[in-house]
Amino acid sequence: MRNRLKLRPANRVQPWHTYAWQIQSLLLGYPDEDLAGHLSLARRTAPALPAGVGEPLLRFVEHAEDAGTQAMAAAYVATFDLRKRCCPYLTYYAHGDTRKRGLALVRLKQAYARAGWRLGEDELPDHLAVVLEFAAADPAAGMRLLTDHRAGLELLHLALRDDQAPWADLLSSVSATLPALAGDEREAVARLAAEGPPEEQVGLDPYAPPQYTPAPSAGGPR
Incomplete structure (x- = not known):
């Protein structure tokens, strides 16, 4: 299964993508009373996924089952709400709290609307859990969005790994569901890591209410 993943043509959606993205989306949400069911679903599905996708998923499941819902919820807040560098909103890494981020959010909403997909009033379109949920529903369009925001996704991955957060496995x-990083994508990740997002603090209204911007809180859907 490892070889199959390595040989997969770039940007080609496979049948297993839908299941992987749906489970990842569920587990990237706030840990609540549904967590046990989501973990059970992930444990049953992971063995059928390519090893690079399923094995880290199982590591997260094992950690979360050992820790319990209450501990995972506390860790979620400490990680995503209190650490700006672990922001789950993908457009933040490229645009910060600037006017350009507002436009990026609009473009994401338009992409969802073209696919007949509507967000709830309390959701921002660039939260990774939301992007993954959309990708599970519309894999071809979702693959494009995930690859378009690959630099931010990888920067979040690095931040979670540095903090030894269990969500790094997710x-x-x-x-592992995406094509291998190309040279320009590696450079984009390195540049974002070195420079950080832009500092301008205006331009999001009316696209991003203050309670959803990364400072002082960067938590996800609850």
Whole structure:
């Protein structure tokens, strides 16, 4: 299964993508009373996925089952709400809290609308869990969105790994669903890591209410 993943043509969606992205989306949400069911689903599905996707997924499942819902919820808040560098909103890495991020959010909403997909009023379109949920529903369009935001996704992966957060395994699983990083993508990740997002703090309204911007909180859907 490892070889099959390595030989997969770039940007070609496989039948297993839908299942992987749906499970990853569920597990990247706030840990609540549904967590046990999501973990059970992931444990049953992971063995059928390519090893690079399924193995880190199982590592996360094992950690979460050992820790329990309450501990995972506390860790989620500490990781995503209190650490700006672990922001799950993908457009933030390229645009920060600037006008350009507002436009990027609009483009994401338009992409969802073209596929007949509507967000709830309390959801931003660039939260990784939302992007993955959309990808599971529309794999071809979802693959394009994930690859378009690959630099931000990989920067979040690095931040979670540096913090030794259990969600780093989920990001490893997500990355393994995508084509191998090309040279320019590696450079984009390195540049974002070195420079950080732009500092301008205006231009998001009316696209991003203050409670959803990364400072002071960067938590996900609950």
